[in-house]
Amino acid sequence: MKPIKKICCIGAGYVGGPTMAVIAKNCPNLEVEVVDINESRIKAWNDTNLDNLPVFEPGLSEILKDVRNKNLTFSTNVEYSIKKSDMIFISVNTPIKKKGMGAGQTSDLRWVESCARQISQSAKGHTIVVEKSTLPVKTAQTIKEILDSPSINNSNEDRTFSVLSNPEFLAEGTAISDLVNPDRVLIGGDDLEAMNALKEIYIKWVPESKIIFTNLWSSELSKLSANAFLAQRISSINSLSAICEVTGAEIGDVSDAVGMDSRIGSKFLKAGPGFGGSCFKKDILNLVYLSRFYGLNEVADFWQETVEINSWQKTRIYKEIVARLFGNLADKKIAILGFAFKENTNDTRESPAIDICKNLLDEGAFLNIHDCKVNEETIDKDLCRKKSSNRKMWACKKDVYSVFEDAHAVILMTEWSIYKTLDWEKILPVVKQPFWVFDTRLIVNPKVIKNLGINLWQLGNGMNQ
């Protein structure tokens, strides 16, 4: 097999952009191109002002300063890029299907399928196609079938394909360090030569012992399973947060004690408003769908519960808020701190803030929303209501202290570090009394709040109910 010189990544999103930046940085001899059909996204990736990148990730702009327009380019010319590349990563969106068979349960594969068709039409010679997006098990088979079907637009008889699965395990907010120091790199496939070609790329910075070869299906299933395990830990700790509240226990102490067991480990045991992000819910639902498809209903029910607890956590937080505000939110202002699904990202996909804010709006509240990186356009899109009778009952504030003006309560939704050091003495004179702090991330110091005579509800803190 000829050495890999040019690689193309279809999809310039949260996965494609950072992943290709790290590959370009570590492989100066490779020409890396990220392509996307979304012109404004590509324009933003090419913006000379690195504050305007479409994805906020700590450490990303520093890498781009080094590699952009050297061995990393961003373009909308998908066809041309496919034609000249030896290896193509598919890194497009795969959200949950909204309509039709499997709606609300399995991934919508229209973007993956269209990529496979584009590759089938434009590729030349031998091309290695790498699945990067999280996909339902057996998607590689679909891609293979499309690639191997005769293409009417491609007269090059000799073109051939190898399909690999190389799932991404990066978490948003820590994507660059996850990519630079991965726990493992998984390469699934049945063509050893192609698998080695991909390994040659990673080995430039990842120790060989961390690069694992499996078959395609194990690789696809491992990604879904890893996310399901992580999400299940969060639902476990969140379910216990409710028990803490009624028994007088403190969830932070319980997490610490449980996590000190080396068999369990301390990571991913922080109680919160429920997991968000583009992967967890989608991946578990894919696992549930797959299990039901094969008649494994008990397995499906087991994983489904992780998602149910996650929804329940959001609903119960909203009910706790309404109950403490005398069951009435009409004509009340509520400050919302944080809209991203976690800190250090501008992504709001599946953010618990969306569901909680929508419920509060339905109760008639007016919301003053602040986030460190999410822009107003995204918030408007996420909260957009179908009922035309609804006035826009929220405002986005740039200054964190301005959300408090005339507010009856504040809800801490995202754990941005500036929210941990708020000057509550400065806030107190501008809010309405009685004022409530609802801390869903356990980031405020209860003593400070209580000493100022402010009411506090803290998730999972049985001493502060």
Ligand code: UDX
């Ligand atoms: C996840 C996986 O971690 C990553 O490996 C995969 O590639 C993509 O999906 P991501 O969704 O970006 O990454 O972020 P993650 O850090 O996993 O957080 C997901 C959600 O869980 C967030 O809403 C976060 O706030 C929540 N969470 C995480 C908790 O509530 N408690 C925790 O202890 C950890």
Ligand code: ADP
């Ligand atoms: P992820 O979090 O998985 O990276 P994103 O939604 O952030 O997902 O990014 C996926 C990107 O893939 C989007 O910018 C979208 O425009 C792009 N995309 C989807 N289908 C195609 C396609 N057929 N060709 C090129 N780009 C595509």
